[in-house]
Amino acid sequence: MPGSPQRPGSPQGSTPSALVTNGGKTTLTNRLVKALPNCCVVHQDDFFKPQDQIEVGEDGFKQWDVLDSLDMEAMVSTVRAWIENPVKFARSHGVNVTPGSREPSSQDTHILVIEGFLLYNYKPLIELFDLRYYLAVPYDECKRRRSYTVPDPPGLFDGHVWPMYLKHRKQMEDSGVDVVYLDGLKSRDELYNQVFEDIHNKLLNCS
Numbered sequence: 001m002p003g004s005p006q007r008p009g010s011p012q013g014s015t016p017s018a019l020v021t022n023g024g025k026t027t028l029t030n031r032l033v034k035a036l037p038n039c040c041v042v043h044q045d046d047f048f049k050p051q052d053q054i055e056v057g058e059d060g061f062k063q064w065d066v067l068d069s070l071d072m073e074a075m076v077s078t079v080r081a082w083i084e085n086p087v088k089f090a091r092s093h094g095v096n097v098t099p100g101s102r103e104p105s106s107q108d109t110h111i112l113v114i115e116g117f118l119l120y121n122y123k124p125l126i127e128l129f130d131l132r133y134y135l136a137v138p139y140d141e142c143k144r145r146r147s148y149t150v151p152d153p154p155g156l157f158d159g160h161v162w163p164m165y166l167k168h169r170k171q172m173e174d175s176g177v178d179v180v181y182l183d184g185l186k187s188r189d190e191l192y193n194q195v196f197e198d199i200h201n202k203l204l205n206c207s
């Protein structure tokens with residue numbers, strides 16, 4: 001399994017979970033964040049630009065599934081704020097650090113889970129990860145699972161969402177970025193156990 005280990009000498013590890021829309025990223029992330037020590041989370045969905053700044057393509061669809069629809073600079077700044085001071089970041093995001101009476105220390109292991117559908121196509125972000133996971137489900141399952149409170153306009157999935165997913169996946173693979181592929185057809189428990197164990201082995205056992 002590729003993925004880069006914790007940076008030598010660093011008390012921290014950052015760990016994304018990813019990637020196809022409705023693949024189970026949020027479900028997996030929520031479980032990891034509850035289980036891992038000193039763990040914060042950044043959701044890429046929080047960095048979508050406002051509706052009126054999203055371009056309409058030649059295909060007539062709002063172009064949500066491209067990097068331009070996201071404020072990636074703000075996202076990277078948020079991740080950098082965590083890297084600079086994970087204890088401060090955790091406190092300002094309401095995360096309990098080092099349960100017990102001991103004062104939190106910068107030498108404790110801190111983990112940031114970064115969750116999103118377009119994490120590995122933006123170089124300034126890619127470089128910040130210690131471990132990279134890529135959660136994928138096949139076309140039929142993805143289409144079946146995709147349901148939002150405001151439903152997609154007719155044709156959006158086939159006309160924009162899935163083609164952009166394939167395009168970005170190819171771009172990522174061509175760029176040679178190391179990811180651990182996760183089979184999103186596995187059960188929620190299987191996925192959680194696989195990733196939790198991997199993080200434990202790579203980030204926690206070696207600290």
Ligand SMILES: Nc1ncnc2c1ncn2[C@@H]1O[C@H](COP(=O)(O)OP(=O)(O)O)[C@@H](O)[C@H]1O
Pocket residue numbers: 019020021022023024025026027028145184185186187188191
């Ligand atoms: N391993 C799984 N097996 C089957 N369904 C799942 C699994 N993980 C998540 N789901 C369901 O798929 C849908 C999308 O999950 P979600 O975690 O919101 O995906 P994402 O954050 O990738 O868009 C939800 O209805 C969720 O309950």
Ligand SMILES: O=C(O)c1ccc[n+]([C@@H]2O[C@H](COP(=O)([O-])O)[C@@H](O)[C@H]2O)c1
Pocket residue numbers: 019020021022045048064065116117152161
């Ligand atoms: O339709 C919208 O208003 C809208 C606004 C923001 C995001 N989205 C969708 O959100 C998807 C990414 O989020 P996720 O959690 O499903 O991976 C992406 O496929 C977009 O099409 C859709």
